[in-house]
Ligand code: C2E
Ligand code: MG
C-alpha cells in the first residue's frame with residue numbers, strides 16, 4: 001500500500017486481479033461484520049400509477065452505511081455478497097425487515113399503505129433449495145399476506161436454471177408474485193415469459209432514458225407493452241426521471257412508473273403515504 005496518498009494510483013503497478021481479489025475478500029469480511037453490527041438499512045421507493053399518481057407499491061432496496069467508508073452502493077456489494085454466499089443471510093434479513101414494515105404500514109390506520117411490496121432476490125438466493133420455505137416462514141411470522149409480496153428476479157437468475165424455475169413455481173403457489181427485473185438487459189428470451197411463471201416485467205431504465213427521442217428504445221418499450229398485454233403481464237417502467245418521460249410512457253400504455261421523478265428511495269418514516277399529485281398533468 002506504499003502508493004496510497006502519494007497521488008500515484010496503486011492500480012498502476014499492482015496486478016489488477018490481485019488487488020480486486022484482496023478488495024473482494026476485505027469487503028466480504030466487512031459484510032459479515034456489518035450483518036452482525038446492524039449496519040444495513042432498507043429504503044423504499046414508490047411505484048406509482050399513471051396518470052393518477054397513486055402509490056401502487058414500493059420497492060425495498062438495501063443500504064449500507066459503512067462506519068469508515070460511508071455509504072456503499074448495493075450495485076457494488078451485492079455481487080460480493082453473492083460470491084461469498086452472505087447474500088442468503090442478507091437477503092433474508094432484507095425480506096423480513098421489509099415485510100415487517102409493510103405490516104406496520106397496513107396496521108397504521110392514519111395512512112394508506114402501499115398496495116404491494118417488491119423485494120429483490122439474487123440468483124444465488126433463488127438457487128437455494130430452501131428459499132421458498134424461507135419466504136413462506138417470513139410471511140407467516142410477519143403476517144404479511146402473500147399476495148402483497150412481489151419478488152424481483154433478473155432474467156439471468158432465471159436463465160441459470162437449476163432450482164430457480166422450480167422455486168418460482170413454489171413461490172407462485174404461495175400466492176407471491178414474480179417480477180422480471182431490468183428486463184431487456186439479460187437474455188431477454190421471450191420464450192422465458194411462457195416457460196417461467198412471471199406476473200410483471202420491469203422494463204430497464206436503459207430503455208426509458210431516451211424514450212422521449214425517436215430512437216429504437218421507444219419502439220422496444222412500446223412493443224413490450226403489447227407483449228405484456230397479450231400475455232396478461234403487468235409492465236413497470238424503471239428509472240423515470242422526468243415529466244416528459246412519464247408523459248410518453250403513459251401515452252404508449254404504461255400504467256406503472258418508478259423513478260426519481262416520483263420519488264427516491266427513502267427510509268420508511270420518510271415515505272409520503274398521503275394521496276399524491278397526479279403522475280401525469282400534461
Ligand atoms: P434494481 O433492483 O433495478 O433497483 C433500481 C435501482 O435504480 C436502485 O438502485 C434505485 O435506487 C435506482 N433508481 C430508481 N429510480 C431511478 C432513477 O430515476 N434514476 C436513476 N439513476 N436510478 C434510479 P440501488 O438502490 O443503488 O440498487 C442497485 C441494484 O442493487 C438494484 O437494482 C438491485 O439489483 C440491487 N439491490 C438493491 N437492493 C437489493 C437487495 O435487497 N437484494 C438484492 N439481491 N439486490 C439488491
Ligand atoms: Mg429491483
Ligand code: MG
Pocket residue numbers: 181182202238
Ligand atoms: Mg430494476
Ligand code: MG
Pocket residue numbers: 182204205238
Ligand atoms: Mg435496474
